[in-house]
Amino acid sequence: MADRRLMQGNEACAEGAIAAGVRFFAGYPITPSTEIAESMAKLLPKYGGTFVQMEDEIASMGAILGASLAGAKVMDATSGPGFSLKQELIGYAAVAEIPCVLVNVQRVGPSTGQPTAPSQGDVMQVRWGTHGDHPMIALSPWSVRETFDLTVMAVNYAERFRTPVILLMDEIVGHLRENVTLPTAEEIAIYPRRKPTKTRAEGYEPFAPEADLVPNVADFGNGYHVHVTGLIHDETGFPVGSPKVTQESIHRLHQKINRAGNEIIHTEEYFMEDADFAVVSFGGTARTVYEAVSEARELGYKVGMLRLVTIWPFADEAIARLAAKVKAITVAELNYGQIINEVQRAAGGVCPVEFCGKYDMRTFEPPEILDAIKKMCEGGGAN
């Protein structure tokens, strides 16, 4: 795989999934994510895996969860309208602790919205879309190569934490074509499917947490006779109508991810060494921000940028450190204002946080971000 290839973000996602060991994909056609399903349909049978086009978005989510329980590493891909439909079974995967990756290549919403146009309007739905309290891991790439890398990371996190992981792409990166060199198999670390360390005779309980609070649920077909349900259950996997078990299980679902903490919260900083001001961004928009910050530097503005790679859990500490260092922060995102609320919360009022949003179906142009940077810097952080 060490050759240099021109490829689309969506294709890189499929390549990353194969490299990470995904051998089952169920999907439903939807713009702008369809190329992921098309690529998987072509690639999976070459690796002895299975691609199935299901009758709807809910069914494709159900199929990957069944396949995961039967031992396969799994993925499904969609966009806004499909992502809304999948919320039911994202919650199921969270409570039943089923490893799976769901890709959302964002487009303009609400509803059918602007099907072919970019947006970053699903940030909060990723976090809170399914009912009930649940943790969430979401990663957002800004380049074709990073789409490959974060797909591998998403599969690894899904397996390690036995939880749904969302790869939060956007139409910009999904349809972007870049010349990339993909890593070789030897360069990629793979987290293997967790296996039971006890037999039934030794008192194995499928949902008993290990030291990292994650259970080693046996794959179907290995004689463990595991029961999996979306009802709140105890360590045996069977439903219990107990306040204590309900509280403990919801707490553990959160803690298994919270405890991993900064290990899974990735951010990147550019031009930050001597910066007095910063722009926070993510995904495809961060590309425009990088260009605008570079231009601002040439004009003498002491501005840098922080890019959120992990969207959820939110990078509270990185933002708090940033707020302590700079005079003001601007949040650039392709929506009416979503991640800015998290940045403001994490900044804790230490510095002003300004908003640069766009929701007219077009990507940002560098001058728009540059104007926001000038306004922020010239305001001196005093407003």
Place this chain on the structure above:
Amino acid sequence: MSEILRSYEKYFRRNRLPHLWCPGCGNGIAMKAIVQAIEKNPEFNQDNTVIVSGIGCSSRASGYMDFDTLHTAHGRAIPFATGVKLANPKLNVIVITGDGDCTAIGGNHFIHGCRRNIDLTVVLFNNNIYGMTGGQASPMTPTGKKATTAPYGSVDRTFDACSLAQAAGATYVARSTAFHVNHLTDMIAGGFNNKGFSFIEALVQCPTAYGRRNKMGAPAEMLKWMRDNAVMKAAWDKLPDEKKTPEKFPIGLLYETNAVDYDTAYESVIELAGGK
């Protein structure tokens, strides 16, 4: 004191019993018919068979059965089962569902499972009502019968799930009742032998949420109603139309055909792609 177990009792998680179904419910009869059909099949055992269910009274059966079991979301048993089967075709996959679960919220999955001819055996426990939520009308509540959401009698027309399965592409379609328990077991056993989508409708009595509201009498009376109105397929085919009254219905193997199942078809895809 040692207990004498009946041969099929090993298929149950005895520490999860007694079940939560009402006294007189027919679900236990259908669940027992499934394990007796498993017992008859030399290729099915507790380690290579997965039970997948949806949500509702019927679907609580999976928790009582000592296999790998998957109690999914409402209506979604067939998609989950499709994933289990395709990821590991060596597993025998049985779906337990109800009339609301399968033909209302899961209706799209049901017809597409049939169309795909995926190798599953789907047993629909048809109690003609949403029992778990207290007696609302389902797509299989007969027209005119009362439900909490049809207090004046249902005006909805009724799905014939067997005809639906046949039309959608299922390759084995059968019906039986909780009264005809040995026959029901045979119908399920026949489904296991079909490599493809097998559908068995098991009519079961719900004395609590359906029978009582419709003055159908005690559970035994509801079972007698099944005895008196079910007609074996061979006899049904000879029955003159004027004797096919709305209450009468055929039971038995209603339809069977040969078609390639999805796993087998996909093997040729892997071969064409040059996969392992």
